[in-house]
Amino acid sequence: MTDDATTALPATAEQLNRHALTALREGRFDEAVCGFRAALALDPRAAPLWHNLAHACRLNADDAGEAAALDRALAIDQRDLLAHVRRAQLLQRCNDESGAFAAWSAVRQLTQNGPPLAPAMADQIAAGLAYFAALEQRLTGRVEQAMGQPDAALDPAEQRRIAAFVDTALGRRRTYTNVCAGLHYPFLPADEFFDxxxxxxxxxxxxxxxxxxxxxxxxxxxxxxxxxxxxxxSEGAPAxxxxxxxxxxxxxxxxxxxxxxxxxxxxxxxxxxxxxxxxxxxxxxxxxxxxxxxxxxxxxxxxxxxxxxxxxxxxxxxxxxxxxxxxxxxxxxxxxxxxxxxxxxxxxxxxxxxxxxxxxxxxxxxxxxxxxxxxxxxxxxxxxxxxxxxxxxxxxxxx
CATH class of the missing domain: 2.60.120.330 (B-lactam Antibiotic, Isopenicillin N Synthase; Chain)
Structure with a gap:
């Protein structure tokens, strides 16, 4: 790209985005990245622009650039499902199993009881969650092998807490907190069944x-x-x-x-x-x-x-x-x-x-x-x- 071409670029963020999208479709990935960055300089709170930049970095084999763009999108909206999915896919491609495990877990939480997804997105999430399930199964097997049978030297209270710890760490058990309609006394253990x-x-x-x-x-x-x-x-109480x-x-x-x-x-x-x-x-x-x-x-x-x-x-x-x-x-x-x-x-x-x-x-x-x-x-x-x-x-x- 020459200096003259740079000065001839459209001035608004929307125009810069359109120009970068054209470059992206035509395989000019470096130019697309530059175009999206220029658009973001004018409108840094536009999450779709960060998505576009992440996509361009992905096609340009720039993992660090893609990660940074997705992090910026999530800084704007922590419930941005597409950003979470792309981030999980990136970590999976980079063979970062620990990071991918946490990222796909976040996707699973976001999509539970959520609205129906577009078929293409549903297929990508299904593939990711299958990968997540395989990691979870491997981790669970190794944890259970490492924990072994309960130690006879432990009392029932210790055995119960250890089992609850493992189940919570593996995502098999939800943690509940106190919900008091009257007096709440701070700092007491939120234990379900007392020893x-x-x-x-x-x-x-x-x-x-x-x-x-x-x-x-x-x-x-x-x-x-x-x-x-x-x-x-009470009489008249709502259903x-x-x-x-x-x-x-x-x-x-x-x-x-x-x-x-x-x-x-x-x-x-x-x-x-x-x-x-x-x-x-x-x-x-x-x-x-x-x-x-x-x-x-x-x-x-x-x-x-x-x-x-x-x-x-x-x-x-x-x-x-x-x-x-x-x-x-x-x-x-x-x-x-x-x-x-x-x-x-x-x-x-x-x-x-x-x-x-x-x-x-x-x-x-x-x-x-x-x-x-x-x-x-x-x-x-x-x-x-x-x-x-x-x-x-x-x-x-x-x-």
Whole structure:
């Protein structure tokens, strides 16, 4: 290109782009690169121009130039799918497996549940994701071989965390965070199921499970009027995920304690259960806690995914009547109840339950302090709640 030809180039970014596109179609790749760069000097926020420059660099075998142009396009829009695809293809061509793995992973995330793609783009992405899957399979195999069988010297909590770490690192498990409708206490671990060693009193509670179960059955056989729908939406509330259970005994509850108030008639009918609850080092907050109730889930009923009120507490389930085909998920971990056994979880992490059987499922549910809180922190929370309730009594019933 002569100096005269350079001075004769059109002046606007659009004209420069058209001239460069013509050079590109005619195989004059150096001239196309120069033309796109000149256009970008006039309009550096034009993402399509960066795409054109990247394409020209690609045809001109300039990997560094293509990478730089794609990075500029992504700096304008981090959700630029075409730029992500071209960047992943570039890294794959350059045999940068680690970089290509991360880049195709980003493409996969962008296209999940997205709108339909043009056939040509869909084919390119499918080819890239097939390459990604092969890398993922190879990595997974080597990681699993390196990790080997669980070390017998590890306790169950360590084994569970190691397994969750590997699954998260390999993209097989999502990380969930606390979503609190009420009080959120900072810096507590966002663990889905609390380790059993935090609750040395579980053994005593579980020893009472047969007696608690008998008392529940006697209560139900008497047709106790204390049984009520767990979900009771306010009149006029808009339709939501709870509408199917609103006012229904498909998910029923019989409270022994509710917001720190004893349901004495039910406690009187269930003396062994009352004694077992009295032995639990629970949360004592007037007007707020403890809470304890029999939770009954009818056959073929599902409790939708939801989150709770505060991460200052742990929710305990003591399994009583557990038919097959029941399950409980908290975050990325699913468990089956085992009759007579207890577990504790953080209900501010998304959780759901289901009963796909033809029989009723029954558990005793109670709350206690989050085990990661010190005694001083628990006292501070209690003082705050007391002031809040004294200042704004309408807040009663929410922790």
């Amino acid at each position: 059993r060693h935090h609750f040395p009193w579980f053994a005593q509670l579980e020893a009472e499970a047969p007696a608690i179960r008998r008392e529940l059955h006697a209560l139900l056989d008497d047709g106790d009027s204390a049984l009520r729908p767990y979900v009771r939406m 939501n995920v709870w509408s199917a259970l609103d006012g229904s005994l498909d998910w029923g509850a019989c409270f022994l304690w509710e917001y720190g108030v004893a349901n004495q008639p039910v406690l009187d009918k269930c003396p062994r259960t009352a004694a077992a609850l009295a032995a639990v080092p629970g949360t004592m907050l007037p007007g707020r806690a403890p809470n304890a109730f029999f939770s009954l889930l009818k056959p073929h009923t599902r409790i939708p995914p939801h989150t709770g009120v505060t991460n200052t507490r742990a929710i305990v389930h003591l399994a009583l009547d557990i038919p097959p085909d029941c399950g409980f998920r908290v975050g990325g971990e699913t468990r089956q109840w085992v009759a007579g056994q207890a577990f504790a979880f953080d209900d501010t992490i998304e959780h759901e339950a289901w009963n796909h059987s033809d029989q009723r499922r029954a558990v005793l549910i109670l709350d206690c302090w989050n085990p990661h809180l010190s005694d001083h922190e628990r006292a501070a929370i209690a003082r705050y709640c007391a002031v809040l309730d004294d200042t704004m009594p309408s807040a009663l019933g929410r922790i």
